[in-house]
Amino acid sequence: MTDAELAAHLAETAGRILIEVRNAGIFSDKALGKAGDQTANQFLVHAIREARPNDGLLSEEMKDDGARLAKSRVWIVDPVDGTREYGEKRADWAVHVGLAIDGEPVIGAVALPDAGLVLRSDHPAPVPPSPTPLRMLVSRTRPAKEALAVAERLGADLVPMGSAGAKAMAVVRGDADIYLHSGGQFEWDSMAPVAVALAHGLHCSRIDGSPLIYNQQEVYLPDLLICPKPLATEILTIIAGLDTAT
Template identity: 35%
Template sequence: MADGDAGNDLYPENLARDAALLTDTVRQAGALALSLFRTDLKNWIKGASSPVSEADIAVNELIASRLRSATPDYGWLSEESADDEARVGKAAAWIVDPIDGTRAYLAGREDWCVSVALVEDARPVLGAVFAPATDEFFFAQAGRGSWLNGAAVHATSGTGLDFSRIAGPKPLVQRLNRSGGEISLYPRIGSLALRLCRVADGKLDAAFAGGQSHDWDLAAANLIVQEANGSMTALSGDAIQYNRREVTHGILVAAGHDRHASIVERFRNHPLP
């Protein structure tokens, strides 16, 4: 599942190496994060309201030391690193969230993960999402499928809307509810990357990302959904582009191909105000 050169135009001879490097690095990063989980960690708020802990920084440093030294010509974008826009000029770039779901992590819940993607020409070609607390390792390679702990996964088929199998901001999902009655959504998942991966492994029929998500929340899970016979786009149906100067995204939806097309059409007919 992690060999071959499908989906990589500029570095075909390196893709197998990069896949192995990514897998090993994310597993090591997950082990480090798990070793610090439910311990007394220093934590603080960055920006307006985003929590960060010394575990986020330690995991980021481990990932950076391994990936950047092995691939010095690639760009680098991480939630916990200062942004260097020189990455935009690189044909390939690593996009990293050392701990996605830091609030859940600090609260002692298990719905957090390490998420890393390799992006080439604005699209992910390799992606790994590892939830070490539940021992779930998702991996995808462009053109080669998506895998959970070595077994192929697939998004659910059909176009029906069972709201108990849809995750995301309730006011947004409510717009899909033509009956207008009360709906009960799938319980909140602290990590956005994991929420999206639940579409890939069929535990969810669809998932939404509210506005203000970032490249590092999305890139690996996007590929995992795509390679699991799913689609993930903006509500308009437009593809998501990565490693641009602007790394913040609007509202997004992920689902199996047919259900995704149906949801996009609904929003096209009844756009958000």
């Protein structure tokens, strides 16, 4: 099984497990999120260590002992991206399984279990052209001020959505055009989605235009931009202007 096949298989299987945990009907919303995180993390950690014992591993739900820093190949996973949405039995949550090689987001799989989909870096498809007006994804609970300002400048419609993975895959699928986040994230929030988006020909960067680099000692990676390449320069220029204005 190739790395990409493994990533997709694990993301899909973890998604099915999470659906079963939710359908058991024995957890309150808050307890459901915790149970889902723990159950999916246990599966993913054991499966990756069994399948790729020589690789490093970073998971949101696992204590990081720093051993991954000495590895070229590091799996970065988020067992439930959008724990709140999962706990509330919404559909806008995801499972992230990705492989960074020498810091680059090379392989990724993002499962959207309620949609029965797994978006993969090894199965790229054309991204539909952007309509007018553009559609910008924002957090449904705490929209970033930069995203709101850029949307106003572009005349873009706002599309509230839950998890980072769900937002990124909405751009990949052509359901939205821009995902700009500046409210704080960690490596597991973006690594697998960025690998998938890059494979589909989208622009992915920090909001200052610098590359997204993974398997760092400090796993806080607070911002990102995912959009079609023709839009990237204009968006980055607007963001730079916002910085100047402040």
